[in-house]
Amino acid sequence: MSVLVLQLAGPLQSWGATARFARRTTENAPTKSGVIGLLAAAQGLERDADLSQLAALRFGVRIDQPGTRIRDFHTAHHPDTETAMPISQRYYLADAVFIAAVEGPDGFIEELHQALQAPRFLPYLGRRSCPPARPLDLGIRHQAGLADVLAGEPWQAAAWHQQRRRREATVDLPVLRDAEPDTSGTVTGDTVRDLPLSFDARHRRYALRTVYATTVTVPNPHSRPEHSLRSVPAHDPTSLLEDV
Structure with a gap:
């Protein structure tokens, strides 16, 4: 089994469940449905294509930079009749960075890796109006499983975001990944409906999956020891009154 690692960063992202x-x-x-859709687009799959092989991949994501939630008050008109379309509210994540990973058979992961390097359809971050700002492909990891890869990847947040936490030598990052049965065979976690069965516009279908939430600790490359930070000089505003 191999793990394909993706970097999802852009001015805007939107991942609706x-x-x-x-x-x-x-x-x-x-x-998971959004990332599988991205991979399916890279492969050139049509919307009515069989998604079973992609859906069977184990999936996980790490939140390296949570971003800011914003709302777009959206208006539109029909291009032919100029009739006003329904007003909608659309939500996005601004300036967010994520590490996503999928684990599966070596041969299939290699196919996906090649597709990312030369995608048939342009990739986007949840919606077509959200192009990526960095290369998506971070490569394949052969020697570690999904959980270890998400714990071992360098922190990919923007430099300004890392510098804001420069007093911390390490940072804790949230991780969401497909839950696995414990020793008793029980699967615990939150249930979400984002496992795609079909992207066909005539009848989109999604199944439930169980998500396990945890955190991982990674080094901060912009950390500065406390003693190296500029110290604030001592100041006593009453000292000048002592000689009066």
């Missing part, structure tokens, strides 16, 4: 009419929300991290 549920959508109701004119309200289009986003989750706090990329969904």
Whole structure:
């Protein structure tokens, strides 16, 4: 088994797990359906293609930079009749960075890796209006499983974000990954409906999956020891009154 690692960073991202009419929300991290859709697009699959091989991949994501949630008050008109379309509210994550990883058979992971390097359809971060700002492909990891890869990848947050936490030598990052049965065979975690069965526009279908939430600790490359930070000089405003 191998693990393909992706970097998801851009000015805007939107990873919806549920959508109701004119309200289009986003989750706090990329969904499995969103990342599988990105990989399917890179492969050149049509919307009615069989997704079983992609859906069987083990999936996990690490939140390196959570970003800021913003709302777009969206208006539009029909291009032919100029009729006003329904007003909608669409939510995005601004300036977010994630590490996503999928684990599966060596041969299939290599196929996906090659597809990412020369995608048939342009990749986007949840919506077509959200292009990536950095290369998606971080390579294949052969010697570690999904959990170890998400724990071992360098912190990919923007330099300014890392510098804001320069007093910390290490940082704790949230991780969401497919839950596994424990020794008793029990699977615990939160249930989400983001396992794609079909992207066919006529009848999109998604199944439930169980997500295990944890944290990992990674080094901060911009950390500075406390003694190296500029110290604030001592100041006593009453000292000048002592000689009066």
